[in-house]
Amino acid sequence: MSVSAAPPQQYAETHRDRFLDELFEYLSIPSISTDSEHAHEVERCANWLADHLRDIGLDRAEVHATDGHPIVYAEHCQQPDQPTVLIYAHYDVQPPDPLDEWDSPPFEPEVRDDKMFARGATDDKGQFFAHVKGLESHLATDDLPVNVKLLVEGEEEVGSEHLEGWVADHRERLEADSVLISDSPMFAPGLPTITYGLRGLAYFEVTVRGPSHDLHSGLYGGAVPNPINILSRMIGQLHDDEGRIAIPGFYDNVQPVTDEEREAFAELPFDEKEFREETGAPALTGEAGYTTLERRWVRPTLDCNGIWGGYTEEGAKTVLPSKASAKMSCRLVPDQDPERIAELAESYIEEIAPESVEVDFEPAHGGDPVVSPRDTATVEAAQRALSEAWGRDAVFTRGGGSIPVVPIFDQVLDTPTVLMGFGLENDRLHSPNEKFNLENFYKGIETSTHLWGELHQ
Numbered sequence: 001m002s003v004s005a006a007p008p009q010q011y012a013e014t015h016r017d018r019f020l021d022e023l024f025e026y027l028s029i030p031s032i033s034t035d036s037e038h039a040h041e042v043e044r045c046a047n048w049l050a051d052h053l054r055d056i057g058l059d060r061a062e063v064h065a066t067d068g069h070p071i072v073y074a075e076h077c078q079q080p081d082q083p084t085v086l087i088y089a090h091y092d093v094q095p096p097d098p099l100d101e102w103d104s105p106p107f108e109p110e111v112r113d114d115k116m117f118a119r120g121a122t123d124d125k126g127q128f129f130a131h132v133k134g135l136e137s138h139l140a141t142d143d144l145p146v147n148v149k150l151l152v153e154g155e156e157e158v159g160s161e162h163l164e165g166w167v168a169d170h171r172e173r174l175e176a177d178s179v180l181i182s183d184s185p186m187f188a189p190g191l192p193t194i195t196y197g198l199r200g201l202a203y204f205e206v207t208v209r210g211p212s213h214d215l216h217s218g219l220y221g222g223a224v225p226n227p228i229n230i231l232s233r234m235i236g237q238l239h240d241d242e243g244r245i246a247i248p249g250f251y252d253n254v255q256p257v258t259d260e261e262r263e264a265f266a267e268l269p270f271d272e273k274e275f276r277e278e279t280g281a282p283a284l285t286g287e288a289g290y291t292t293l294e295r296r297w298v299r300p301t302l303d304c305n306g307i308w309g310g311y312t313e314e315g316a317k318t319v320l321p322s323k324a325s326a327k328m329s330c331r332l333v334p335d336q337d338p339e340r341i342a343e344l345a346e347s348y349i350e351e352i353a354p355e356s357v358e359v360d361f362e363p364a365h366g367g368d369p370v371v372s373p374r375d376t377a378t379v380e381a382a383q384r385a386l387s388e389a390w391g392r393d394a395v396f397t398r399g400g401g402s403i404p405v406v407p408i409f410d411q412v413l414d415t416p417t418v419l420m421g422f423g424l425e426n427d428r429l430h431s432p433n434e435k436f437n438l439e440n441f442y443k444g445i446e447t448s449t450h451l452w453g454e455l456h457q
């Protein structure tokens with residue numbers, strides 16, 4: 001790689017177009033982790049990324065097989081007296097469906113109106129790639145002033161099942177002063193943001209069974225239990241009229257929101273009307289006694305994610321279905337425990353189910369909630385880098401989503417995480433027409449180029 005005299009920011013400016021072309025190559029690989037038919041594409045993506053990390057001049061970049069999708073690990077550690085940052089990201093993406101709602105194909109990235117559109121544009125390929133190009137801008141111009149390790153997994157969107165063991169098995173190799181992640185939104189356009197907490201998750205599936213087979217609803221209806229009617233009624237009993245979750249014990253370990261956080265959230269430039277309009281919902285709703293930001297960041301939730309059963313095709317069919325199912329998930333806050341919450345949910349669901357049906361309860365993946373310290377040297381370096389790139393001081397927020405490995409870094413590696421996201425809340429992550437604003441990509445690269453210098457001691 002040619003060595004230019006220009007500083008990293010200059011290099012990044014000069015190579016803007018190539019950086020975007022390379023990100024488009026990365027985005028065009030359909031690394032959908034949940035779909036086994038795409039396993040070879042997931043693997044291709046891991047290999048593409050490792051090759052790319054080698055090409056930008058990192059000391060080493062490897063693909064590690066797991067019992068699930070591979071893990072990409074890379075490092076560049078040539079400054080023994082300087083801090084080490086472990087950058088975590090995920091190269092897997094959510095499925096793109098419903099496909100017909102995309103204005104351009106999800107794996108054929110396209111720029112419209114100064115935004116790039118593709119599955120993974122913001123979550124998380126584009127945000128992570130900003131660091132890849134920030135690192136390249138140093139490696140190509142001087143040398144990297146600190147040490148970096150990169151851990152990029154292919155199973156984040158399916159619960160990071162195989163990463164926990166891998167992290168525990170590679171404790172020494174992953175040793176670092178801080179974890180850095182860019183996989184969260186900024187609070188508002190142009191407003192740099194550090195996120196210091198994430199909610200945890202408990203996911204489960206409930207099936208209610210009545211008759212052994214579908215029945216004629218005229219011959220049997222009224223006398224035989226209808227699993228859809230019953231499941232719906234049970235779902236209705238999961239919350240009370242105040243929007244609180246009715247599962248006994250659910251709130252036992254919830255840490256109350258502090259006055260300090262309430263005041264800090266209230267000072268953020270939050271426009272509730274704009275937020276509502278962006279969702280398209282006629283009105284907002286939630287747990288009584290809490291603001292919208294509190295409901296989204298520091299209070300737990302229970303949501304049905306999908307519900308099915310009976311006849312859903314064209315026209316009418318008078319059927320009394322034999323079963324009905326729902327997928328449900330709880331977002332958790334400190335100190336709730338995902339396994340305990342799943343157990344409490346199971347007991348309550350069994351208790352409220354009438355004797356006329358049988359209930360199956362299947363727990364799926366989970367993750368712990370986490371809150372990170374705000375007074376570390378890495379947080380302060382991130383604040384300075386963000387101010388330089390965006391011309392404004394960063395705000396601190398918590399996040400409503402989950403990144404299952406963050407609490408693992410805390411518990412297993414004893415390493416705190418800084419979440420410095422470059423995305424926007426309206427980037428439509430997990431939805432059709434996912435996008436990442438070009439400005440956010442380029443400012444993200446600029447932030448990254450500043451960060452490595454700011455971390456130097």
Ligand code: BES
Pocket residue numbers: 123124156157158159160183184185198201365367399400401402403404
């Ligand atoms: N990048 C998100 C997590 C996120 C979203 C953090 C919004 C902060 C704010 C991540 O890729 C994600 O979607 N996580 C899943 C985790 C789950 C599949 C285990 C989530 O939150 O649903």
Ligand code: MN
Pocket residue numbers: 090123124156183
């Ligand atoms: Mn993500």
Ligand code: MN
Pocket residue numbers: 094123157429430
């Ligand atoms: Mn995601």
